[in-house]
Amino acid sequence: MTRQRPLLLLSNDDGVDAKGLRELIRTLCPLADLMVVAPDGPRSGASGSITSENPLRAVLVEQKPGMALYKCTGTPVDCIKLALHSLVPRTPDLVVGGINHGDNSSVNVHYSGTMGVVIEGCLKRIPSVGFSLCNHAADADFSAALPYVRRITELLLAEGLPAGTCLNVNFPDVERMKGVRVCRQTSGVWAQEFAVMDNPRGGKCYWLTGSFRNDEPEAEDSDRWALANGYVAITPTQIDMTAYALMDKLNRWNWEV
Amino acid sequence: MTRQRPLLLLSNDDGVDAKGLRELIRTLCPLADLMVVAPDGPRSGASGSITSENPLRAVLVEQKPGMALYKCTGTPVDCIKLALHSLVPRTPDLVVGGINHGDNSSVNVHYSGTMGVVIEGCLKRIPSVGFSLCNHAADADFSAALPYVRRITELLLAEGLPAGTCLNVNFPDVERMKGVRVCRQTSGVWAQEFAVMDNPRGGKCYWLTGSFRNDEPEAEDSDRWALANGYVAITPTQIDMTAYALMDKLNRWNWEV
Numbered sequence: 484m485t486r487q488r489p490l491l492l493l494s495n496d497d498g499v500d501a502k503g504l505r506e507l508i509r510t511l512c513p514l515a516d517l518m519v520v521a522p523d524g525p526r527s528g529a530s531g532s533i534t535s536e537n538p539l540r541a542v543l544v545e546q547k548p549g550m551a552l553y554k555c556t557g558t559p560v561d562c563i564k565l566a567l568h569s570l571v572p573r574t575p576d577l578v579v580g581g582i583n584h585g586d587n588s589s590v591n592v593h594y595s596g597t598m599g600v601v602i603e604g605c606l607k608r609i610p611s612v613g614f615s616l617c618n619h620a621a622d623a624d625f626s627a628a629l630p631y632v633r634r635i636t637e638l639l640l641a642e643g644l645p646a647g648t649c650l651n652v653n654f655p656d657v658e659r660m661k662g663v664r665v666c667r668q669t670s671g672v673w674a675q676e677f678a679v680m681d682n683p684r685g686g687k688c689y690w691l692t693g694s695f696r697n698d699e700p701e702a703e704d705s706d707r708w709a710l711a712n713g714y715v716a717i718t719p720t721q722i723d724m725t726a727y728a729l730m731d732k733l734n735r736w737n738w739e740v
Numbered sequence: 741m742t743r744q745r746p747l748l749l750l751s752n753d754d755g756v757d758a759k760g761l762r763e764l765i766r767t768l769c770p771l772a773d774l775m776v777v778a779p780d781g782p783r784s785g786a787s788g789s790i791t792s793e794n795p796l797r798a799v800l801v802e803q804k805p806g807m808a809l810y811k812c813t814g815t816p817v818d819c820i821k822l823a824l825h826s827l828v829p830r831t832p833d834l835v836v837g838g839i840n841h842g843d844n845s846s847v848n849v850h851y852s853g854t855m856g857v858v859i860e861g862c863l864k865r866i867p868s869v870g871f872s873l874c875n876h877a878a879d880a881d882f883s884a885a886l887p888y889v890r891r892i893t894e895l896l897l898a899e900g901l902p903a904g905t906c907l908n909v910n911f912p913d914v915e916r917m918k919g920v921r922v923c924r925q926t927s928g929v930w931a932q933e934f935a936v937m938d939n940p941r942g943g944k945c946y947w948l949t950g951s952f953r954n955d956e957p958e959a960e961d962s963d964r965w966a967l968a969n970g971y972v973a974i975t976p977t978q979i980d981m982t983a984y985a986l987m988d989k990l991n992r993w994n995w996e997v
Contacts, residue, residue, distance in 0.1 A: 530788035530817075531850045538937065538945035560787075560851070565946055568934045590863055592981055593788045594817070606847055607929065630997040638993055647927070648983040663995035667982040670904075672864065677825045680795065688795035689822050719983035719990055724849055725924040726905040726978035733976055736895055738920035740887040 488549070489515040489640050492575035492604070494562040495583065496526045496596025499544065499554040503582035503616065506625045508550065510632050511579070515640070516549045518575065520566040522596075523554040527585070529596030531603065532558045539565055559596040563603040577639055578604025581614035582632065584623055588615075588653040588706040588716055589669035589695070598651055598720070605649040605722050610639050612649060617710055618656040628654040631663070631715050651718040655710045664714040669707035670698040745806070746772040746897050749832035749861070751819040752840065753783045753853025756801065756811040760839035760873065763882040765807065767889050768836070772897070773806045775832065777823040779853075780811040784842070786853030788860065789815045796822055816853040820860040834896055835861025838871035839889065841880055845872075845910040845963040845973055846926035846952070855908055855977070862906040862979050867896050869906060874967055875913040885911040888920070888972050908975040912967045921971040926962035927955040 491511055495504045499521040511517060520541065522529075534557045545552040553570060555562045563578060580600035587595040597613045604611030614632055616623055635652060644650070651668075654660065676693035697707050709716035748768055752761045756778040768774060777798065779786075791814045802809040810827060812819045820835060837857035844852040854870045861868030871889055873880055892909060901907070908925075911917065933950035954964050966973035 525793065528790040528792050530786075530790070530856070532787040532789040532815075532853075533785040533851050533948060535785050535948050536782065538939075538947040539934075540939065540943065540945050542943075558789075561948070564933050564948070568932075569936065569946060590979065593859055593863065593979065594790050596789075599787070602850055606850065631995075634995060634997045638995070642993065645983075645986060645989075648986050665987050665990045667984065667987070668980050670980075673821075675825075676821050677796075679826065682795075682797065686797065686799075687826075688797050689826060690795040691790060691792050691818070691821070715995075717990065717995075719986035720981045721983035721986075722847065722850065722981075723925050723927075724977045724979075724981065726902075726976035727924065729902060729905050729976035729978075730922050730924070732902075733922045733974065736899065738888075738891060738895070738972075738974075740891045 489576040490573060491515045491517050492566055492571060492578045493517055493519040494521050494559050494600045495581055496529050496559045497584050498522050498524045498526065501584060502622060503584050503625060506629065507579065507582050507632065510629045511636055512550060514636060518566060518571050519552040520555055520562040520570060522559060522562060523556055526558055526596045528594050529558045529599055530594050531560050531599040534558055534561050541565055559600045560603045563600055567607055575609055578609050578611040582625055582628065583615035585619040586615060586617040586653055587613060587651060588710060588718065589671050592651055592668060592720060601649045602722055608646060610644040612639055612652060614652050616654045616656060627658055627660055647723055648719055648721050651720045653706060653710055653716045655713050657713050660715050661713040663717055664709040666706040666709050666716045666718045667704055668718055669705040672696050746833040747830060748772045748774050749823055749828060749835045750774055750776040751778050751816050751857045752838055753786050753816045754841050755779050755781045755783065758841060759879060760841050760882060763886060764836065764839050764889065767886045768893060769807060771893055775823060775828050776809040777812055777819040777827060779816060779819060780813055783815055783853045785851050786815045786856055787851050788817050788856040791815055791818050798822055816857045817860045820857055824864055832866055835866050835868040839882055839885065840872035842876040843872060843874040843910055844870060844908060845967060845975065846928050849908055849925060849977060858906045859979055865903060867901040869896055869909060871909050873911045873913060884915055884917055904980055905976055905978050908977045910963060910967055910973045912970050914970050917972050918970040920974055921966040923963040923966050923973045923975045924961055925975055926964040929953050
């Protein structure tokens with residue numbers, strides 16, 4: 484009896500034509516059957532956003548043995564929801580986001596469409612991982628990351644993840660990575676976030692940009708430190724956002740109206 | 741010497757014309773100066789999404805002593821970023837999201853534009869709170885919630901919050917609330933998430949809907965239990981999403997490539 488190949492559900496936020504997605508498909512094809520459902524264009528910074536005001540469409544773009552690729556009019560999270568509802572032949576063994584063109588470490592987890600994909604997979608009780616390379620360029624070189632993408636995927640298929648947890652994996656933009664470090668989310672703040680310019684039709688307009696200020700550049704257990712020092716940063720991430728440590732304090736406040 | 745009135749920065753995801761925002765403004769005007777920067781239309785489900793591909797515009801819609809109201813072309817998070825960068829006269833004492841038309845408890849924290857506002861305020865090191873009423877209707881009745889909105893705001897102005905934490909406050913849709921409960925995020929899953937319909941131009945389309953399955957309806961410390969039992973649910977929420985409990989296990993995996 485042949486054992487069924489694992490099924491991976493892939494999406495991203497750079498859109499169906501992004502190089503990072505194509506490299507991910509190429510790397511994971513030997514390991515598993517792939518269902519790819521990606522946005523029909525760039526959705527960078529989509530976070531966990533969903534589309535409720537309009538219906539979505541999905542079109543099969545490419546199909547070959549072991550791989551089907553759809554493009555979808557929605558957000559990255561919409562892609563995962565729609566795939567799980569209507570497109571997958573069985574429950575996937577793993578949800579994979581990426582490979583993102585750009586860094587999703589530290590506070591970027593809150594803005595990232597790639598991590599939107601991953602958190603959605605996790606919310607649906609499927610082991611989930613996001614891969615991101617610290618290079619925004621459309622033609623970024625993913626080659627040093629690919630052996631790690633493969634190894635991490637193999638480990639996740641073999642080991643799974645505890646319920647409510649997923650992985651945020653970021654790769655430094657280097658030719659040779661020094662290995663893997665299991666990290667925590669770095670504390671930091673985005674500053675100088677807008678370029679202010681004249682609107683040719685009158686008034687001002689504001690274009691998002693910014694520089695990241697790392698609060699703890701020397702913290703060797705942080706994901707930014709790992710990246711700055713040439714390591715693959717693996718940040719285990721959880722969907723329970725409750726600040727348990729704050730509950731006692733709040734219970735002592737006088738909430739009466 | 742007169743002490744300066746506190747400054748609150750308000751936004752929402754239902755847009756500048758939503759009743760919930762108007763009620764929030766009316767309730768908080770007596771407590772503080774208000775800077776309101778809200779999306780120019782509905783942005784439900786915007787999560788922490790940001791706009792990087794296009795410039796934003798913001799227009800002053802209304803101004804009176806102690807209150808300025810702008811509408812902005814961006815997402816809820818864009819509104820907060822833009823306000824803090826270019827519109828506020830000083831650092832706000834509190835960021836307030838809402839009052840949302842609809843429930844943002846449990847896993848909805850990951851999709852909510854209201855909580856996008858709040859998490860952004862928290863990422864910017866400002867005490868932040870989101871208010872949501874469990875009623876989606878445009879003409880929902882917020883009156884039972886308003887005394888709590890006022891009291892919670894007063895408490896936050898007096899006490900602040902620890903760095904990296906914020907509050908997700910949800911109100912049951914009842915005439916008289918039984919009081920406040922400090923809760924944790926309920927574990928649950930959205931299911932049956934799409935209505936599939938024929939696209940009049942050919943093929944199928946998929947409209948997001950769904951039903952929520954609560955894993956733990958009897959858990960008296962969960963936010964859904966509080967809401968189901970007529971209490972205001974206050975879920976302390978944190979921006980550090982690291983799954984610390986998973987780090988040891990991951991450190992024992994063989995990551996070598």
